[in-house]
Amino acid sequence: MNDVLVKTVFLTVFRTAIVGWVGIASAQQPGEYLGPCGVAASKDGRSLFVINADARSLALVDAGGKVTRAVDMPARPTGLVLGPDGTTLYITCAAPRGTVCLLDVNSAKVTGIIPAGHWATGPAVSPDGRRLYVCNRFDNDVSIIDPRSGKELARVPxxxxxxxxxxxxxxxxxxxxxxxxxxxxxxxxxxxxxxxxxxxxxxxxxxxxxxxxxxxxxxxxxxxxxxxxxxxxxxxxxxxxxxxxxxxxxxxxxxxxxxxxxxxxxxxxxxxxxxxxxxxxxxxxxxxxxxxxxxxxxxxxxxxxxxxxxxxxxxxxxxxxxxxxxxxxxxxxxxxxxxxxxxxxxxxxxxxxxxxxxxxxxxxxxLTGNGARGLTVSGSKVYVAEYFSDSLAVVDLAAGKDKPAGSIALGPKPVLTVRRKGQMYFNDAAFCHEQWQSCASCHPDGRVDGLNWDLLNDGTDNPKNVRSMLLAHKTPPAMAGGVRPDAETAVRSGIEHIQLCTRPDEDAKAIDEYLRTLQPVPSPHLVDGQLSPAAERGKKLFFDEKVGCAKCHPAPLYTDLLQHDVGSKGPTDRRADFDTPTLIEVWRTAPYMHDGHYATIKELLTTGNHGKIADKLDNQQIDDLVEFVLSL
Ligand code: HEC
Ligand code: HEC
Missing domain, CATH: 2.130.10.10 (YVTN repeat-like/Quinoprotein amine dehydrogenase)
Known part of the structure; x- marks a missing residue:
């Protein structure tokens, strides 16, 4: 390990713990989950490394399928890749200030942490081991990193x-x-x-x-x-x-x-x-x-x-x-x-x-577990992380059988809370007639797929842009046209009319509980969690009565929960008034308006003249306003 990296990196102290549950018969508490989402194998195939998103840990699994260790990660781990010489594991960890954790495979110790962008994920290493690539999901760019110096060499959009x-x-x-x-x-x-x-x-x-x-x-x-x-x-x-x-x-x-x-x-x-x-x-x-x-x-x-x-x-x-x-x-x-x-x-x-x-x-x-995620192939074996079961599926390709060869429990059998059940149901296509789609197919991570859909809840031929689940339960009515009185009704109609299935109301209640507790991800436009100077200027404009945004988008939810005709009616719409959406996490839910007509907020405010500000504000002021809205 290079000296520079070692010095900068060891400021953070890490706890490497022998996993609590090994040898201890105590059951897991409801609400405590591992949430395995990715897996890698050592070069000789004798060890497995599993990232547990919810427990924020990396688990080491030995040849016998026993978890021997868990190493704490600095944030939610999202991806992992083994370096070409097989000695270093690179683990991306998601946070507004994302990181890559370097783990020495032999000692199972964290040997370094390299800073990356917002929601670091999807790492790859060059075949010569000299370059590390990291996807910064919410910065919309890729870091090119020299893993030996820990230096970021470039950001590529x-x-x-x-x-x-x-x-x-x-x-x-x-x-x-x-x-x-x-x-x-x-x-x-x-x-x-x-x-x-x-x-x-x-x-x-x-x-x-x-x-x-x-x-x-x-x-x-x-x-x-x-x-x-x-x-x-x-x-x-x-x-x-x-x-x-x-x-x-x-x-x-x-x-x-x-x-x-x-x-x-x-x-x-x-x-x-x-x-x-x-x-x-x-x-x-x-x-x-x-x-x-x-x-x-x-x-x-x-x-x-x-x-x-x-x-x-x-x-x-x-x-x-x-x-x-x-x-x-x-x-x-x-x-x-x-x-x-x-x-x-x-x-x-x-x-x-x-x-x-x-x-x-x-x-x-x-597979026998629920919620297949990341997988790895090692020899003739395929290992698949099973998110909701806290397990790894083992499939032996050489056996040619149509069922898994086994399953590795990464912890005790999880005790599912109502919320966890709701999260599981939301992601489960078993809820759907013939398993074509889950709720997450259109609402990935409880957000949006970026597409318009012509749902039948308000007649045909008037497609609507998918809406995020974040704050849906706090901002009735639901749907752009307000055709459902609240999100609870929308959840049940989703099950009945989109998934074409019948489920006990308990399941819908669980989904409600999951969606109600979704938390916004901090905007990539914030600087150290604070509004940038431009966003501060934009905030003043937003709340200025002469500009008038806050009339319909008042804090804290940034919606008055009412419908307005803001001139957004398109050629296929049968109505002109639409539900005022919350602006929280709006940086993540492009394109905008009920019909996804605008790719950016700047376009909405300029070309679309939304809020009728185009002749009130100059270009700099509009940019500031956009920066504020994107910071929410
Ligand atoms: C085929 C894509 C698709 C699938 C699958 C889907 N939805 Fe939706 N959902 C949409 C669209 C599009 C809207 C917005 C419709 C509108 O504005 O009229 C929406 C809106 C919603 C809303 C209202 C949000 C708000 O604040 O107005 C909720 C709640 C919701 N969906 C829940 C679910 C649940 C629960 C499932 C699974 C049972 C599901 N959806 C499956 C496309 C889908
Ligand atoms: C008269 C009420 C009203 C005023 C004033 C208003 N808005 Fe809106 N806003 C709405 C409505 C209604 C929609 C949704 C329209 C649609 O879906 O077609 C909307 C949509 C938006 C969206 C898109 C959100 C999304 O998820 O698609 C943004 C961003 C936005 N407004 C920002 C602003 C800003 C910034 C201002 C001030 C310049 C402003 N609004 C002024 C009512 C208003």
Whole structure:
């Protein structure tokens, strides 16, 4: 370890504890959870490292499946990667001032902490070990770090919420998955709303962009094949351009893997992970086996592992587009082939609409735990973190069986509080007819997917932008048109009309409890938790009666809970007055207004002249006002 780093880093003292529960028979208390969300294996495959998001710890698991140690992390751990020499583990920890924790694998001691950006996550290390890459999810950029000096060498802009990254085996390119689409949502064309992949040339540090197909959102995981030829990423493929009337045909949220040709830096195609009548909701993480022949995908909503014959999938795709690349789109109806293979895709453009594409090329393995998250492949074994069960699923690929080989308990069986149950139900696609989607499919992390949906609660052909769950229960009525009296009603109608299922009211109450207790994430626009000077100036304007924002958006909730006609009626709307939304955490919930018409708040205030301030305030004042609103 480099001296400079050691000096700067050891200011923080760490507690390395032998895990309390080992050998002690005491049961876990309700409300105390580990929340495993990621896993890595040592080079020899004899040890596992598990990050526990809720316990803010890293657990070491030995060859016998016993937790031998837990090491405290400085904040909620979000991702981990083992350095190429196998001696150092890099663990990203999420906070407004995010960090990367360096852990010496042999001593299980934290040897350093490197500062990174807001909500550090999705780490990757170059094959020579000389560069560490970290996604700063809420700063919308990527840190390039020299892990030996602990110095951040550069920040490279990504798109919106970079969440996972993977580097090519030659170290030349970094593929960064952006969680959400950026831009306005009221576009429905072939190349409309979708997340993008940011590709960073590691030498020049220049970013470029690969567009995913329309409706690609909630990207969670990305990996590069061992031969460096393909990048695979998993996400939701939303049919947001259709009215939400045909859940069972996959006309709402489908679940997908996109394949990128690394050399050409182009999307090859997007393949559905669902089957006719059986969704594979909320794909979370993806990894290749060392021989590159198999791709594994964890499904958070259906608690499964997909084991895909990568070679077979690529061959099938190539046969369809020899030498060419994707003209994939979702403009066509997804085939609902009652009989497998009844409608084989005729061209590459049909692939993203074919629910049987992976027939014969994929095994679905039902895991015993709940809430599959990060996974790792080690030898012939796949380990999957199971968030709500505090366990790791173990799947043996060599066994060729359709069930897990075992499960590793990371702690005592968790005792679920009502809130925890609610969180689990919100993320569970078992709540949904045929398991197509969970509430989190449109409300990832209880927030927004950035898309418009034509729900049927206020007639058809008037799509609405997804609303965040934060403060929903404190700000009745619910929905942009106020068509539900409160969030409680909206939760129950979501279960009944979106998930098309019937559940006891107890379950809805649990979801209420979870949503009621969501806490805002501090804005990336704050400086050390405080308003910046520009935001302070903007605050004065916001509360100035002559400007008038606070009339309809009064503190502390920044809404008067009333509906107003603010001139935002669009061509498809049947009403002109809309619910005044809270502005808390509005930095995170773009695009804006009931129809997602504005990509930024600046656009809303200038082009949209919202609050009728365009001729009252100069450009600097508008920038200050925007800065304040983005700091809430
Ligand atoms: C297909 C996407 C989709 C799914 C799945 C979905 N929602 Fe929504 N949800 C929306 C959209 C779009 C809105 C805003 C609609 C409007 O403004 O008219 C919304 C609004 C809400 C609101 C009102 C928020 C407010 O403050 O006005 C609540 C509460 C809610 N959803 C809960 C849920 C729950 C609980 C589930 C699962 C049972 C769920 N949603 C599943 C798309 C979805
Ligand atoms: C007459 C009441 C009124 C006034 C005054 C007003 N707003 Fe609004 N605001 C609304 C309503 C209603 C909406 C939602 C409209 C819609 O969904 O189409 C809204 C939406 C917004 C949004 C988008 C939020 C989101 O989640 O989409 C922002 C940001 C905002 N207002 C900021 C401001 C600022 C800044 C001012 C002062 C310059 C201001 N508002 C003045 C009523 C008002």
């Amino acid at each position: 990504a798109s919106r919420e970079p969440i996972a990254s993977a580097v090519t085996p030659d170290g030349k390119l970094l593929f960064v998955a952006n969680h959400l689409p950026a831009g306005r949502a009221d576009r429905y064309g072939v190349a409309a709303v979708a997340s993008v992949v940011t590709v960073i040339d590691t030498e020049t540090r220049r970013p470029s962009t690969i567009h995913l197909i329309t409706g690609s959102s909630s990207v969670r995981g990305i990996c590069v094949s061992p031969d460096g030829k393909y990048a695979y990423l998993v996400h939701i493929l939303a049919r947001y351009h259709l009215p939400t009337i045909q859940l069972e045909r996959g006309w709402m949220n489908t679940n997908a893997i996109s394949i990128i040709d690394v050399a050409a830096r182009k999307l090859v195609n997007t393949v559905l992970l669902d089957e006719p009548g059986r969704g594979a909701a909320n794909p979370w993480d993806v990894a290749c086996t060392p021989d590159g022949k198999t791709v594994c995908v964890s499904h958070a909503g259906t608690h499964e592992l997909s084991v895909i014959d990568a070679a077979g999938m690529l061959k099938k795709l190539q046969a369809m587009q020899p030498g060419g690349f994707s003209n994939a789109s979702i403009y066509g109806e997804p085939y609902y082939d009652y009989e497998y293979g009844a409608y084989p895709p005729a061209t590459s453009a049909d692939v993203a609409n074919t629910l049987s594409f992976l027939k014969g090329l994929r095994r679905r393995i039902k």
